[in-house]
Amino acid sequence: xxxxxxxxxxxxxxxxxxxxxxxxxxxxxxxxxxxxxxxxxxxxxxxxxxxxxxxxxxxxxxxxxxxxxxxxxxxxxxx
Numbered sequence: 001x002x003x004x005x006x007x008x009x010x011x012x013x014x015x016x017x018x019x020x021x022x023x024x025x026x027x028x029x030x031x032x033x034x035x036x037x038x039x040x041x042x043x044x045x046x047x048x049x050x051x052x053x054x055x056x057x058x059x060x061x062x063x064x065x066x067x068x069x070x071x072x073x074x075x076x077x078x079x
Contacts, residue, residue, distance in 0.1 A: 017051050022072045030073045
């Protein structure tokens, strides 16, 4: 177990064309604010559909299996 409680970083995520914050907890759990914001159907995902049309490519959150979250978690936990 780590001797710290939480670490976070904000990155640009091309999957959702927005900045997201990656959070890694000392107990080994992790999450991304983009998943919270873009994985549920509401006003934000409607805005993302509009961005998708403008960008000319589909934008979608990859959820818990996102490579960015996994790599950041490995960096801090060595796993």
